[in-house]
Amino acid sequence: MKTGFSVFLAALVAFGASWLGLVYGPLQQLGGAKETTVLQSGDKWPAQRTGAATLGLQVYQGNGCAACHTEQVHQTGAANVISITDLGSHKAADLRDFITSLMVVPELMNCSNAVTGNLAGWNGELPKVLYCGAQDTVVSLLGDKLKAVGVKTEPRVIATGADIARGWGTRQSVAADYLYDSPVPLGSLRAGPDLAAIGVRAPDLNWQLEHLYAPRSVVKDSTMPAFRYLFTVQKVGASPAPDALVLPREFAPADGYEVVPTAEARQLAAYLVSLKNNVPLYEAPFTPITAAK
Amino acid sequence: MNPTENNSICPNVVDASCRVPLLALFGGAALWLVLGLVLGIAAMLSFHKPDLFADCPFLTYGHASAAANDLLLYGFAIPAALGVMLWIFARLSQSPLALPIVPVVAAHLWHVGVLVGTISIFLGNSTGHTWLEYPRGASVLLFAAFMLVAVSCVATMGFRVNRELYPSHWFLFAALLWFGWSYATANLFLIGHHPPRGVVQAVIDWWLTNNLLFVWLALAGVGIAFYLLPKIAGKPLASSGYALFAFLTLVFFGAWVGIPPGAPVPAWLPTVSAFAALLSVGPVVAIAIVTWKTVGGANVSCQGGPFCFIKFGMLSFVVSSLLYLGEFCPHYSCVVGLTWFNAGVTQWQLLGFAGMILCGGIYEILPRVMNRELPFAKLARVNFFLFAGGTLLFVIPLLIGGVEQGWKLSDAAVPFADTGAVALKFLRISTTGQLLVLIGALCLLLNILVMTIQWKLGLVKGAIAAVTAPLTTSEVKS
Numbered sequence A: 001m002k003t004g005f006s007v008f009l010a011a012l013v014a015f016g017a018s019w020l021g022l023v024y025g026p027l028q029q030l031g032g033a034k035e036t037t038v039l040q041s042g043d044k045w046p047a048q049r050t051g052a053a054t055l056g057l058q059v060y061q062g063n064g065c066a067a068c069h070t071e072q073v074h075q076t077g078a079a080n081v082i083s084i085t086d087l088g089s090h091k092a093a094d095l096r097d098f099i100t101s102l103m104v105v106p107e108l109m110n111c112s113n114a115v116t117g118n119l120a121g122w123n124g125e126l127p128k129v130l131y132c133g134a135q136d137t138v139v140s141l142l143g144d145k146l147k148a149v150g151v152k153t154e155p156r157v158i159a160t161g162a163d164i165a166r167g168w169g170t171r172q173s174v175a176a177d178y179l180y181d182s183p184v185p186l187g188s189l190r191a192g193p194d195l196a197a198i199g200v201r202a203p204d205l206n207w208q209l210e211h212l213y214a215p216r217s218v219v220k221d222s223t224m225p226a227f228r229y230l231f232t233v234q235k236v237g238a239s240p241a242p243d244a245l246v247l248p249r250e251f252a253p254a255d256g257y258e259v260v261p262t263a264e265a266r267q268l269a270a271y272l273v274s275l276k277n278n279v280p281l282y283e284a285p286f287t288p289i290t291a292a293k
Numbered sequence B: 001m002n003p004t005e006n007n008s009i010c011p012n013v014v015d016a017s018c019r020v021p022l023l024a025l026f027g028g029a030a031l032w033l034v035l036g037l038v039l040g041i042a043a044m045l046s047f048h049k050p051d052l053f054a055d056c057p058f059l060t061y062g063h064a065s066a067a068a069n070d071l072l073l074y075g076f077a078i079p080a081a082l083g084v085m086l087w088i089f090a091r092l093s094q095s096p097l098a099l100p101i102v103p104v105v106a107a108h109l110w111h112v113g114v115l116v117g118t119i120s121i122f123l124g125n126s127t128g129h130t131w132l133e134y135p136r137g138a139s140v141l142l143f144a145a146f147m148l149v150a151v152s153c154v155a156t157m158g159f160r161v162n163r164e165l166y167p168s169h170w171f172l173f174a175a176l177l178w179f180g181w182s183y184a185t186a187n188l189f190l191i192g193h194h195p196p197r198g199v200v201q202a203v204i205d206w207w208l209t210n211n212l213l214f215v216w217l218a219l220a221g222v223g224i225a226f227y228l229l230p231k232i233a234g235k236p237l238a239s240s241g242y243a244l245f246a247f248l249t250l251v252f253f254g255a256w257v258g259i260p261p262g263a264p265v266p267a268w269l270p271t272v273s274a275f276a277a278l279l280s281v282g283p284v285v286a287i288a289i290v291t292w293k294t295v296g297g298a299n300v301s302c303q304g305g306p307f308c309f310i311k312f313g314m315l316s317f318v319v320s321s322l323l324y325l326g327e328f329c330p331h332y333s334c335v336v337g338l339t340w341f342n343a344g345v346t347q348w349q350l351l352g353f354a355g356m357i358l359c360g361g362i363y364e365i366l367p368r369v370m371n372r373e374l375p376f377a378k379l380a381r382v383n384f385f386l387f388a389g390g391t392l393l394f395v396i397p398l399l400i401g402g403v404e405q406g407w408k409l410s411d412a413a414v415p416f417a418d419t420g421a422v423a424l425k426f427l428r429i430s431t432t433g434q435l436l437v438l439i440g441a442l443c444l445l446l447n448i449l450v451m452t453i454q455w456k457l458g459l460v461k462g463a464i465a466a467v468t469a470p471l472t473t474s475e476v477k478s
Helices: A004-030 A051-062 A092-102 A106-119 A136-148 A205-213 A263-274 B011-017 B019-048 B061-093 B101-122 B136-158 B167-190 B200-233 B240-256 B268-279 B281-295 B306-326 B330-336 B340-370 B377-409 B416-468
Strands: A077-086 A128-133 A152-160 A231-235 A257-261
Touching: A004 B167, A004 B200, A004 B240, A004 B268, A051 A263, A077 A136, A092 A106, A092 A136, A106 A128, A106 A136, A128 A136, A136 A152, A205 A257, A205 A263, A257 A263, B011 B019, B011 B061, B011 B340, B019 B061, B019 B101, B019 B340, B019 B416, B061 B101, B061 B136, B061 B167, B061 B200, B061 B340, B101 B136, B136 B167, B167 B200, B167 B240, B200 B240, B200 B281, B200 B306, B200 B340, B240 B268, B240 B281, B268 B281, B268 B306, B281 B306, B306 B340, B306 B377, B330 B377, B340 B377, B340 B416, B377 B416
Parallel strands: none
Antiparallel strands: A077 A128, A077 A152, A231 A257
């Protein structure tokens, strides 16, 4: 490092390598990405948003919602699940005894505690999860044994992890989910819950609007700031506005006034409702409940 | 390793050549620092009282927090670092600043850019990319201003009397190159007319964030410390071999960090980043050793002076960098990944490391370039204790709160509301720390402001004296 040129050269090579690796490389790999296909279906993914929802992403961006909310579901693993869907001609108690007796089979001995634990106190409600774990042999073996006595079962693959258990999504988020997002609001802090599948959890536009106007009117412990500036409080005219919010007494404006969402609020709500990640993809497979029924 | 300044050009001439550009850069930086901290506190109020800004779109959390963070980085850290760098390049070259008018123009362009960007965020025109919220107009101003300062720095470096290069040269020169490159790349791709599709945007944004907050701040801050520490301690920089190792590994490995584990991107990206983060521990340790050896045994009583600032800054660098690199280990990331821990580390890097080193630098340099004592030297010492105590009180609760929040988030049996509630009590302590830092920043602003006013009054008095002075007999004709 004796001359200015050698410093320049070292920095140029180091930074150039980083640029090639973390900017040019991802651009080549993903920059031209196209829609993918949903597993076991011909549907394209992701679906194009409606006009209002596309504008809603801009409202989300402009108000800095991503400062507190992430849109990325993490998954720690996957599990094989088998559940009973139809008892056939058997009674629940008899079936429980039968399954317990199966546990002496060498392949099933490892999971005998789990299965008998799942069955404890079962009085016949369906579907009943028998086993949820890593071993697919257990699932196929239990399925075969129960099929032989006329009991219908359903094997499934599900994603696991804290985010999935919280109900924030059915699988992890993958690159393909963000194809139509610009900017991509992944977020870096979960001061509020993850929103990658808020459209599945809360698909009602009016719920979203009410939640934006007065978060604590629908979620008691919420720490979200109210976004009253996205709404107009106006005098009720000859007849109430058709889109006026229906609010609980303590959150409602004074008598004779009504709360009407602005265009921005409606777009934001449309965007939130459009957020879903509930389809299986090649990179993130799982067995959807609807497909198995 | 620093040059002995005993040759023909008097250091006073070098210092005087930096006066106007440095005042323009430091004055604005101090103002933005105060404003950024005020906005940061305003943002935190939303957590203490969620409906406070329900009818005020400007100060809603998403606006105030983004504006506050950008003011700390673009408003304070970068222009203040550029000011200190200009002076160091001039001192190392033992020559007056080349093109002294250029950085003055650049400083004003920069501050206008920050103003435009901040107003845009308040009006809801943020671009939505973290650390790149300023819209196109503001980014162009910032980029142009940076390039102008860089031209002046490099020209000054080219005029150096002694052709030898010092460790500070490597770090600061690389910092000049890397900001221009990464900032231009990110802006062209993310807020140009044709942004790339999908998640590549997030990858480029993470890349930029790492390059600004980790690599750039390290290059600038360590480069400045490697000049000022030996100068104040009165002995050469220890072990330039370690410094060379630190420089090369920092630029080669540090620039690959940034993609968080578990991100919804192809798996090779976070894996490469995790590996690079592991390798980047090397330069951090090497820098710690060089600093330790240089500072150790120095007989300097600092009592809250610049030496204290820079020592605390280097300690913060080592701790915050290790915490930052740890975030890229998948094992820790699954707990602290999406919590307040991130914010704590970032604030430690910005205030504890960059803020401390730059404040120390400003207090060391200003009296020299202005050729007068600090107007409130005591406040400068108070500033140190407020900054040191305030930063620790600000970030440590965020770190602990983040870990606790992360534990609760990763246990699905804990209701989500509890994860927020546990963070809340830590946020309260943290806001107290923010207030202390703000009072410290006011001391800095006051010192710079009064110094500027005194200097301008001096200029006016000089001009009046020159006009009203009686003519000397030799000039009187007949």
